[in-house]
Amino acid sequence: MECRKIRIGIAGLGKIGCAAVNEFDKQKENFKMEAGLEIILKKTADKDMEREIYSLPFTKNVEEIIDDGEIDIFVELIGGYSPAYEHIKNALLKGKHVITANKAVIDRYGSELEIIALEHERYLRFSASVGGGMGVIDKITSSEGNNTKEILGILNGTTNYILTRMNKGMDYNTALLEAQEKGFAEANPEFDVSGKDAAQKLAIITSINFKTKISSEEIYCEGIKKISSEDIAFAKQLGYTIKLLAISRLKDNLLEASVQPVLLPKRHALSSINYETNAIYLKGNANIMLSGEGAGKPTAAAIMTDIRQISRMMQNPYQKISFFGTNKFEIVEKENLESRFYLKFYGLDKPGTLHNLTGILASHNINISQAIQIGEERENFVPVVITTDKTKYGEIIKAISNISREKLRFGSVFMISNCDYPDKE
Amino acid sequence: MECRKIRIGIAGLGKIGCAAVNEFDKQKENFKMEAGLEIILKKTADKDMEREIYSLPFTKNVEEIIDDGEIDIFVELIGGYSPAYEHIKNALLKGKHVITANKAVIDRYGSELEIIALEHERYLRFSASVGGGMGVIDKITSSEGNNTKEILGILNGTTNYILTRMNKGMDYNTALLEAQEKGFAEANPEFDVSGKDAAQKLAIITSINFKTKISSEEIYCEGIKKISSEDIAFAKQLGYTIKLLAISRLKDNLLEASVQPVLLPKRHALSSINYETNAIYLKGNANIMLSGEGAGKPTAAAIMTDIRQISRMMQNPYQKISFFGTNKFEIVEKENLESRFYLKFYGLDKPGTLHNLTGILASHNINISQAIQIGEERENFVPVVITTDKTKYGEIIKAISNISREKLRFGSVFMISNCDYPDKE
Numbered sequence: 001m002e003c004r005k006i007r008i009g010i011a012g013l014g015k016i017g018c019a020a021v022n023e024f025d026k027q028k029e030n031f032k033m034e035a036g037l038e039i040i041l042k043k044t045a046d047k048d049m050e051r052e053i054y055s056l057p058f059t060k061n062v063e064e065i066i067d068d069g070e071i072d073i074f075v076e077l078i079g080g081y082s083p084a085y086e087h088i089k090n091a092l093l094k095g096k097h098v099i100t101a102n103k104a105v106i107d108r109y110g111s112e113l114e115i116i117a118l119e120h121e122r123y124l125r126f127s128a129s130v131g132g133g134m135g136v137i138d139k140i141t142s143s144e145g146n147n148t149k150e151i152l153g154i155l156n157g158t159t160n161y162i163l164t165r166m167n168k169g170m171d172y173n174t175a176l177l178e179a180q181e182k183g184f185a186e187a188n189p190e191f192d193v194s195g196k197d198a199a200q201k202l203a204i205i206t207s208i209n210f211k212t213k214i215s216s217e218e219i220y221c222e223g224i225k226k227i228s229s230e231d232i233a234f235a236k237q238l239g240y241t242i243k244l245l246a247i248s249r250l251k252d253n254l255l256e257a258s259v260q261p262v263l264l265p266k267r268h269a270l271s272s273i274n275y276e277t278n279a280i281y282l283k284g285n286a287n288i289m290l291s292g293e294g295a296g297k298p299t300a301a302a303i304m305t306d307i308r309q310i311s312r313m314m315q316n317p318y319q320k321i322s323f324f325g326t327n328k329f330e331i332v333e334k335e336n337l338e339s340r341f342y343l344k345f346y347g348l349d350k351p352g353t354l355h356n357l358t359g360i361l362a363s364h365n366i367n368i369s370q371a372i373q374i375g376e377e378r379e380n381f382v383p384v385v386i387t388t389d390k391t392k393y394g395e396i397i398k399a400i401s402n403i404s405r406e407k408l409r410f411g412s413v414f415m416i417s418n419c420d421y422p423d424k425e
Numbered sequence: 426m427e428c429r430k431i432r433i434g435i436a437g438l439g440k441i442g443c444a445a446v447n448e449f450d451k452q453k454e455n456f457k458m459e460a461g462l463e464i465i466l467k468k469t470a471d472k473d474m475e476r477e478i479y480s481l482p483f484t485k486n487v488e489e490i491i492d493d494g495e496i497d498i499f500v501e502l503i504g505g506y507s508p509a510y511e512h513i514k515n516a517l518l519k520g521k522h523v524i525t526a527n528k529a530v531i532d533r534y535g536s537e538l539e540i541i542a543l544e545h546e547r548y549l550r551f552s553a554s555v556g557g558g559m560g561v562i563d564k565i566t567s568s569e570g571n572n573t574k575e576i577l578g579i580l581n582g583t584t585n586y587i588l589t590r591m592n593k594g595m596d597y598n599t600a601l602l603e604a605q606e607k608g609f610a611e612a613n614p615e616f617d618v619s620g621k622d623a624a625q626k627l628a629i630i631t632s633i634n635f636k637t638k639i640s641s642e643e644i645y646c647e648g649i650k651k652i653s654s655e656d657i658a659f660a661k662q663l664g665y666t667i668k669l670l671a672i673s674r675l676k677d678n679l680l681e682a683s684v685q686p687v688l689l690p691k692r693h694a695l696s697s698i699n700y701e702t703n704a705i706y707l708k709g710n711a712n713i714m715l716s717g718e719g720a721g722k723p724t725a726a727a728i729m730t731d732i733r734q735i736s737r738m739m740q741n742p743y744q745k746i747s748f749f750g751t752n753k754f755e756i757v758e759k760e761n762l763e764s765r766f767y768l769k770f771y772g773l774d775k776p777g778t779l780h781n782l783t784g785i786l787a788s789h790n791i792n793i794s795q796a797i798q799i800g801e802e803r804e805n806f807v808p809v810v811i812t813t814d815k816t817k818y819g820e821i822i823k824a825i826s827n828i829s830r831e832k833l834r835f836g837s838v839f840m841i842s843n844c845d846y847p848d849k850e
Contacts, residue, residue, distance in 0.1 A: 023570075023710070026572075027570070027572065030572075034636065034750075133571075133710070133711030133713065134711060134713045135564070135567060135568055135571075135713070138563075138567045139560065139564070139715075142560055142563045142567065142730070143560055143730070144730060144733055145448075145452070145726045145727060145728075145729035145730030145731075145732075145733055146558075146560075146723075146726050146730070147451075147452065147455075147726070211459065269697075269716065272694075272697050284726070285448070285558070285722050285723055285725070285726035286558030286559060286717050286718045286722070286723030286726060287717055287718060288558065288559045288560070288715070288716070288717035288718075289714075289715070289716045289717065290564075290713070290714070290715050290716075291694065291713070291714045291715075291716075292711050292712060292713035292714065293711045293712060297710050297711070298571075298710055298711035300710070301570045301571050301572070301709070301710035301711060302570065303570075304570035305567070305568070305569060305570030305571070306570075307570075308569055308570055316742065316744050316745075317741065317742040319741050319744075320741075325459075
């Protein structure tokens, strides 16, 4: 049987690029048999000559792929904003379908690029940009009937790995080192531990889910560096696990979006997502959780899924499908985020300390749910941990700034998540 | 703006039918705004006049929907094989798109109905038939790049609810009664507790995942009735949770498919899926788990997802999309299923009993991994629990039949699942 041929070009032969080439090799025969389509890797490009893969046509010049009229699909795996963005745009303008794993570009330019793709009747796919291995984007687009009003995500493997190890008693630096040794953390982990990686991913899935356009710069973002081993131990004692959560929530046209450490009740499904595993938890008509490995081979598989899907769709008339939307929402300021809170102070080990603290909180209308003095005295100060009822972050910040520095020192503050799934002991 | 109109007819106004009508009411305005399509519920049908929903056009005669040339989509929510199957077939033949929640019909006739749909360029969707709320079928079809070679599923909420309660110390009958009171079990629970419901669902998703056609009759199926509270306690002591697992696995053109109670290591992601929650766990390039509520409102949401998707697709030229396939595999016989096993016997509390047992197992080449004598003596007999290394089910059955009835009585046998995800303590 004569197979229809589809030609692709891959730009960027780093870790993901190589994994994608391997996965492509592994799957192409199978796909040919299943779909009657032969996918040919016609050209690879990387500015670094040393990354040339033996036996594959190679160029230093990405434009050679973009200008090649025979190539149907341009796969961008370079990463970073520029020149990746320009390459994607040019490829679309020249009539190519585009697949990218680039969360930075999709976060900042996704909506704009989608419009160009639609105008030129080309497909733009980016499954690998967020939790590629488990198909997060596909899950969100295909759940429209679920009417998802809230997304909770563990979207970054590095920080989840570190927090899992810390939860077992390891300190931050040792956990980070171990993550680096196992390939779950970069040599420079700043982008991950700051929460920015999760924020870019959250921006993309929030935009898709709520048919709007929010960028990571509009998302309140805190990393994991302010979480101490002491906080983790206190949280554990109270029945919580600290996770770096990416949260977005729509209520009455107000959109909340944040990345921050959150205390999760131990019975919450997300609290048992450990190590480098990622997960999203969608609250709508149904509460759905999707979990899976986040990086490496699964990312390559997500790129292959995109290649296979576009190849199939090319056999049919063009379908206008858009991921982003034009809904406009007011974005909730950090001060107006509402939650229960975990607060840690260090108080002088003398009568009246806790009384002083509770008075200040009361004057800010903050209801205390639990107040416990735990741990050992250090230089006359003992840790005091308080959990509050639901209140606004702004009130908490004001209360903290009113604490007398003589008797009390502020330690840390984290949100506490409710648990409504499974909502049983 | 003038909206394009799409007309639907719903047959079957039982529990799911009513939920679907409610969900439809809730979502239609939103969908109109988002997609510019107005979906009109033109007719409802039920053979039971008392189920008529006030304010909706009603007929006792399903043919009135099927023969109505204005209705684009026929939604079958009657259930059972006949006349549901005939109605679906006729609707497709008369040029209607069809949505059904009917796992029995899709299990038995899905492939045949799909061929009719493709021939008539109509869409046939059945998202609600398996784990509708969480979108299991969509997850499987969209994961083709993942190259899933094994599916493990908790596909039945009733049995999972009962097992969860039994795992907390409740006996079977009380747990069943509680499940019935909460609406998670039918008055006649046989179809659920026998594993047949899970087997129909497994047949559907196995057919889709491996692009083949297997029916539930070809699936080895055991229910939960043979699990005693004692077994659950012993399993717990050994670090396992007993779950009713639906398993399918492809290896070298051999397809394994079974529904049976399985001992899952506590660290396995599926072991923490509790109560009425369902889950599927896919092993391929990535290990992915999807979990969520199984019945009721989520099922209605799945039907709405199908309605929305078909409505959108109707705006474009017809796309040939098939769920089933023509792959042929040899189906592994029960005797050839390979696994580790949990075996329970009752032995005379005298010297030589365990020796006698281990001798018989050794003569069948069954390696023992653990052997423990636990629990209390009852009429001179004490329970002995053995876990084995990997072996064939057939060998286990032969060994059991060779046990001397005088000193040893057979208690129960269950498979033990490996845990490779998360594969850490």
